[in-house]
Amino acid sequence: MLRGLMIDRLALMEQVAAYKWNSKLPIDDPVREENVLKATMARARSAGLDQETARRFIVSQMEAAKSVQRYYFAKWQDQGATHVTGASDLVTExxxxxxxxxxxxxxxxxxxxxxxxxxxxxxxxxxxxxxxxDVPRAWNIAVDGVLGEHGGCP
Ligand SMILES: C=C(O[C@@H]1C=C(C(=O)O)C=C[C@H]1O)C(=O)O
Structure with missing residues (x-):
């Protein structure tokens, strides 16, 4: 369940990158990140999830999301792509x-x-x-945000 949702969120990031690439927008959007963080903390509070756990978790999902987008930006840069097809609208979709x-x-x-x-x-x-x-490092970042305290596991 958790793993599947983490995959689904990161799997959207190629499209997010495509939209930003086509619109010449930067990958990082600190205002949006702040809103995602605030919404997450509020949800965590009502779900009874520890605030620090929630913060660490969502911050790493966002870091992983940006890592995926950077991978695609680098790829399109190498290919000299000016426009990537199939990007949905960032804000409405x-x-x-x-x-x-x-x-x-x-x-x-x-x-x-x-x-x-x-x-x-x-x-x-x-x-x-x-x-x-294609983006194993991004996946590791996302997983580290869940399992950070498991350094001692075999
Ligand atoms: C996914 C996006 O790209 C980045 C990652 C975010 C996230 O994972 O929620 C939020 C803002 C951006 O820094 C986005 O712009 O919506």
């Missing part, structure tokens, strides 16, 4: 979908929280999903 996934992610974190304390969570979450095989 992509961000509402990202927002819905972020809400479900916080619910999943709140529900599965105690399981994440176990070392088996590492085994389940760590493998790079096939859909994200």
């Amino acid at each position: 992509l961000r509402p979908r990202i927002g819905a996934l972020s809400a479900r992610l916080i619910a999943a974190m709140a529900e599965g929280g105690s399981q994440l304390e176990e070392c088996s969570a590492v085994t389940v979450l760590r493998p790079v999903p096939p859909a994200l095989s």
Whole structure:
């Protein structure tokens, strides 16, 4: 559940990158990030999820999201691409979908929280999903935000 939602959120980032590439927008949007963070903290509070856990989690999902976008920007730069086809609108389509996934992610974190304390969570979450095989480092960033305290697991 948690893994699937994390994959779904990151899988949208190629389209986010395409929209920004075509519109010549920067990858980083600190105002949007602040809004995502605030919404997440409010949701975490009502779901009974620890604030620090929620913050660390969403900050790493956003870092991972930007890492995916940087991968595609570099690729299109190398290819000399001026316009990438198939990009949905960022504001009316992509961000509402990202927002819905972020809400479900916080619910999943709140529900599965105690399981994440176990070392088996590492085994389940760590493998790079096939859909994200081009961006393994981004996946690792996303997973580190969930499993940061598991340094001692085998
Ligand atoms: C996904 C986006 O790109 C970046 C990543 C964000 C996120 O993961 O929520 C938010 C803002 C941007 O810094 C976006 O602009 O919406």
